[in-house]
Amino acid sequence: MAETTAVQAPEVKKKEPVFGKKERKLLTDPLDDNNPITVQVLGICSALAVTTLVLPSLVMSVAVMFVLAFSNLLTSLLRNSIPKQVRMIVQLIIIATLVTVVELTLKAFSFDVYKKLSVFIGLIITNCIIMGRLEAYAMANKPWRSFLDGIGNGLGYGAILVMVAVIREIFGKGSLFAGSALEMKMIGASAEYWIDTTQSTFFGWYAPNNLMVLSPAALLIMGVMIWVQRSRNTKLIDIS
Amino acid sequence: MHSTGYIIKFIVTLTGIVALVLAFMATALKPRQDRNEAIYNKRAILAAVEGPLGKEVKNLTDLDVQEVFDNQVEQLVVDMTGATVDDAVILKRKYKGTLAEDIDMAKEKKRPESERLLPVFIFDQDGKKYYIISVRGNGLWDEIWGNIALEDDLKTIAGTAFDHKGETPGLGGEIKDNPSFPAQFKGKKIIDDNGNYTSIVVRKGGARNPTFEVDGISGATITCDGVTEMLYRGIKYYEPYFNSIK
Numbered sequence: 001m002a003e004t005t006a007v008q009a010p011e012v013k014k015k016e017p018v019f020g021k022k023e024r025k026l027l028t029d030p031l032d033d034n035n036p037i038t039v040q041v042l043g044i045c046s047a048l049a050v051t052t053l054v055l056p057s058l059v060m061s062v063a064v065m066f067v068l069a070f071s072n073l074l075t076s077l078l079r080n081s082i083p084k085q086v087r088m089i090v091q092l093i094i095i096a097t098l099v100t101v102v103e104l105t106l107k108a109f110s111f112d113v114y115k116k117l118s119v120f121i122g123l124i125i126t127n128c129i130i131m132g133r134l135e136a137y138a139m140a141n142k143p144w145r146s147f148l149d150g151i152g153n154g155l156g157y158g159a160i161l162v163m164v165a166v167i168r169e170i171f172g173k174g175s176l177f178a179g180s181a182l183e184m185k186m187i188g189a190s191a192e193y194w195i196d197t198t199q200s201t202f203f204g205w206y207a208p209n210n211l212m213v214l215s216p217a218a219l220l221i222m223g224v225m226i227w228v229q230r231s232r233n234t235k236l237i238d239i240s
Numbered sequence: 241m242h243s244t245g246y247i248i249k250f251i252v253t254l255t256g257i258v259a260l261v262l263a264f265m266a267t268a269l270k271p272r273q274d275r276n277e278a279i280y281n282k283r284a285i286l287a288a289v290e291g292p293l294g295k296e297v298k299n300l301t302d303l304d305v306q307e308v309f310d311n312q313v314e315q316l317v318v319d320m321t322g323a324t325v326d327d328a329v330i331l332k333r334k335y336k337g338t339l340a341e342d343i344d345m346a347k348e349k350k351r352p353e354s355e356r357l358l359p360v361f362i363f364d365q366d367g368k369k370y371y372i373i374s375v376r377g378n379g380l381w382d383e384i385w386g387n388i389a390l391e392d393d394l395k396t397i398a399g400t401a402f403d404h405k406g407e408t409p410g411l412g413g414e415i416k417d418n419p420s421f422p423a424q425f426k427g428k429k430i431i432d433d434n435g436n437y438t439s440i441v442v443r444k445g446g447a448r449n450p451t452f453e454v455d456g457i458s459g460a461t462i463t464c465d466g467v468t469e470m471l472y473r474g475i476k477y478y479e480p481y482f483n484s485i486k
Contacts, residue, residue, distance in 0.1 A: 052409055083242035083250055090254065097258045101265060108269040111276035172410065210459070213410030 018144070026148040030156030033235055037160040038226045042128040046120050047161055047222065048215040052172065055179045056116045057165035058158070059106070063121060065154025067098045068130050072150035075138040082139075091134045092125070099124045112179065129157055164221050172212030275302075281341060282309050285361055287401035288372050288389040291426060292365045314362040315340035320354050322480030330357065345376040345385060358477055363389065370398050373478050377470025380462040382406035384415065384470060388425075394482045395431040397440070402467065412463030424454040430475055437479065439472040 017023075036042050043064075050060045071094045075082070082090050103121045106114040114121070124130070133153055138146040169176055174188040185193040187206055197206045211217050230236045242250075279302045286308060287297045293308070300308070317325045317340050327338040335342040340359030348356045361372040369392045376385040382405035389398040400422045402415040415421050425440060429451050432438050438452045442464040447453035456464040 081250065083247045085242070086247055086251060089251070093254055093258060097262060100262055104262075104265050104269050104273075107276065108272040111273075111280060115280070210410045214408070 023145065023148050026145060027152040027155065030149075030152040031159060032229070032233060035156045035160065035229070036129040036132070036153050037157060038222065038229050039236065040129075040132070042132055043157055044219075044222070046123060046127060047157075047164065048218040050117060050120050051161055051165040051168055051218050052213055053116070053179060054162060054165045054169050054177050056113060057161045059110070059113045060117060060120065061154065061158025061161050063102045063106070063117075064124055064127060064129070064157055065151060066102060067095060067124055068133060068154045068157075069147050069150030070098055071095050071130060072133055072138040072146040073143050075134045076141060076143040076146035079139050087139065088131075088135075091131060095130055095134075096125050116179070129153060160222070160225065163225070164218050167221055168212045168217055171209045172217070174208050278341065279305055282306070284401055284403060285313075285341075285372055285374075285387050286363075287422075288387040288399045289363045289365070289370050290401075291399050292363070292368070292370055292389075309341075312364050314364065316360050316362070317343060318358050318360055318478075318481045320356055320358070320477060320480065322478075322482075322484040325357055333357070343374075345374050346383065349376050349383075353477075356477065358481070360478070360481065361387075368392065371482075373475065375470050375474025377466050377474065379404050379407045379415075379466040380412050380460075381408070384463065384466055386422075386467075386470070388471070388475065390430070394486065395429050397425045397428045397430065400425040404463075407463050408460070411457065412460040414457050414460060415463060415467060418457075421454075421457060428452060428454065437476060439475055440468070442468045 030036055034040065037044065037047055046060060046064075050056050071091070074094050075091055078090070099122065102124070103114075106117070106121065133149060137149045141149070166176065169178065170186045174186050174193060176182075176184040176186055187193060187195045187197060187203060188208070189198045190196060191199075195203050197203045209217075282305050283297050283300075286293065286300075286305060290297055297305070317330055317338070319325050319329075330338045330342070333347070335344065340361055343357055343359040345359075348358075359374050363370040363372055371390045371392070371394065373388050373390070374385065375388060376383060378384065384402060384404040384407065386400055386402040388400050390396065391398045402422055404413065404416055407413045407415065409417070424447075428440050430437065430439055432452070441447075441449075441453045442456050443453045444456040444461050444464065446455050
């Protein structure tokens with residue numbers, strides 16, 4: 001949590017629009033300029049582990065977004081009454097409660113995905129992004145903005161997760177959305193696939209890449225993403 | 241700064257509220273979760289007889305699975321001597337019911353070999369019987385398990401389905417994820433022509449004997465050896481039962 005950049009919104013007394021420029025920025029900032037994964041480099045553990053397939057990554061993103069948004073909201077509502085000495089413990093109670101809610105709900109309504117994500121749902125509790133946002137944002141800002149900040153960071157996290165998962169699933173398994181009703185077969189050695197590697201002149205050399213299935217692949221892909229993002233986005237270039 | 245009294249009050253209230261909410265949710269969703277768990281296990285059992293069933297288990301709805309189980313599957317629990325076990329013995333081990341589906345192989349595996357209970361599922365398709373048995377062993381990282389369907393001659397494998405707790409995806413995980421691995425077992429024999437028990441060997445570098453061996457998965461030698469060991473030991477447990485019904 002050390003790398004968290006503190007975002008302190010100025011306290012303004014004037015009446016402001018419910019969804020103005022600042023609110024929009026709360027949603028868009030984490031997608032690029034202040035992305036929790038590629039810029040703050042938080043929440044890497046789950047990003048490495050669940051991104052072998054797109055479907056579990058999507059569910060994981062939604063779960064994290066839910067936990068992030070509502071723990072931000074609850075923490076922000078309680079921010080003035082939370083005793084400073086035990087604030088971390090209070091935040092953990094809130095996070096753990098929401099994670100348990102997610103786990104119970106998934107187990108009851110989406111058992112297959114629950115089985116696929118297994119231990120990683122429980123590990124949302126230790127996802128640094130959540131504690132980071134609570135400490136850096138929700139403890140100092142109003143509920144509505146904290147909620148939006150949670151949604152924004154959830155989206156930022158989810159965007160990276162899904163991008164990594166799409167790459168890993170196509171090149172590692174040759175499919176897309178495997179396990180869902182939308183399942184598509186992309187690259188492989190039979191007519192069932194969109195690109196049939198036994199027929200295609202361009203992809204004839206291709207065999208499913210086992211490295212893509214292992215976690216180091218996610219690290220490599222995310223490294224490349226960070227590189228691409230930093231060379232594109234001038235705000236992120238270190239001057240040193 | 242807040243006083244210690246305030247902190248204690250705050251924490252106790254918060255914990256109380258949270259406990260109430262979670263307890264309520266857990267109780268309300270429990271029946272649904274148990275049903276999901278039961279259907280999940282039934283799917284795993286039916287996956288071993290996908291061939292005779294003629295349908296892919298993953299395409300069946302929960303209701304279909306339940307229906308197949310109700311109409312075509314007979315369940316019984318046997319002990320290591322092959323005798324059917326009394327309900328009282330099963331209940332004594334704190335299982336939810338006395339059917340084979342209630343037996344938890346993970347718990348049984350922890351008991352001494354002579355005391356274990358073994359589930360048997362007899363699947364009936366158009367009058368032809370298939371005996372589905374459960375085996376459990378160790379892979380590379382954690383436990384692996386599977387259901388093996390035998391034809392009614394009790395020596396030819398009709399189908400298998402494996403699962404694992406923590407094998408590497410793409411390597412050992414292929415015993416579950418790659419349908420061609422369990423498919424290899426179909427038609428293999430566990431008993432040779434002289435009546436000796438042989439089990440099936442998952443052979444590194446490719447099967448040498450087409451009747452008793454299947455191809456290993458490259459990069460997953462330890463998981464494959466685990467499967468071999470699990471099959472050898474697990475199927476043997478059922479020998480007394482098979483002998484009693486021959």
